[in-house]
Amino acid sequence: ILNVEQSPQSLHVQEGDSTNFTCSFPSSNFYALHWYRWETAKSPEALFVMTLNGDEKKKGRISATLNTKEGYSYLYIKGSQPEDSATYLCAFSNTGKLIFGQGTTLQVKP
Amino acid sequence: NAGVTQTPKFRILKIGQSMTLQCTQDMNHNYMYWYRQDPGMGLKLIYYSVGAGITDKGEVPNGYNVSRSTTEDFPLRLELAAPSQTSVYFCASSYSTEAFFGQGTRLTVV
Numbered sequence: 001i002l003n004v005e006q007s008p009q010s011l012h013v014q015e016g017d018s019t020n021f022t023c024s025f026p027s028s029n030f031y032a033l034h035w036y037r038w039e040t041a042k043s044p045e046a047l048f049v050m051t052l053n054g055d056e057k058k059k060g061r062i063s064a065t066l067n068t069k070e071g072y073s074y075l076y077i078k079g080s081q082p083e084d085s086a087t088y089l090c091a092f093s094n095t096g097k098l099i100f101g102q103g104t105t106l107q108v109k110p
Numbered sequence: 111n112a113g114v115t116q117t118p119k120f121r122i123l124k125i126g127q128s129m130t131l132q133c134t135q136d137m138n139h140n141y142m143y144w145y146r147q148d149p150g151m152g153l154k155l156i157y158y159s160v161g162a163g164i165t166d167k168g169e170v171p172n173g174y175n176v177s178r179s180t181t182e183d184f185p186l187r188l189e190l191a192a193p194s195q196t197s198v199y200f201c202a203s204s205y206s207t208e209a210f211f212g213q214g215t216r217l218t219v220v
Binding site for chain 1: 141
């Protein structure tokens with residue numbers, strides 16, 4: 001059984017705050033770690049796909065890091081804005097499977 | 111380029127009825143997936159396929175069947191619908207990197 005855990009489950013921050021979430025995954029048979037952003041009433045959209053230990057990716061104010069040896073990834077949002085409010089999902093892939101964590105729901109208050 | 115297309119968008123089934131959720135992609139992706147979204151649980155993998163003619167069980171396959179006769183199509187069959195299958199179903203496809211999702215099918219079993 002592949003277990004992907006995300007924390008916290010939900011987060012409320014003020015506009016302008018920086019925040020981060022954690023994703024933990026099995027460290028064996030690793031192929032890739034994905035991060036998705038999922039807005040209410042829409043479909044998930046990919047933010048990052050990381051494959052190498054030590055990978056760091058950045059898109060605007062959002063960045064992610066990867067540690068495959070210890071099985072964790074962090075997603076950072078700098079200077080949160082109300083439009084960042086969404087559920088952030090991580091997913092672990094190996095042997096064709098793509099297994100998602102339960103998500104972190106971020107609410108940014110103006 | 112339509113991406114991933116799911117039909118229908120909404121459906122109400124009676125207990126014991128059967129139905130097929132359709133999923134088609136026009137991106138020539140080899141990987142395809144079916145997920146169900148349950149509150150607070152993120153996305154749970156039902157079945158996946160790594161190419162035409164190859165399918166495998168995910169985390170929650172009971173009560174479902176799939177087939178992959180072509181690269182483009184990956185239908186999900188529900189036999190003997192049960193209230194526990196009330197959920198939002200998402201189909202996704204990828205070419206070994208980021209996954210692209212359909213718009214979802216909201217299914218209610220009464």
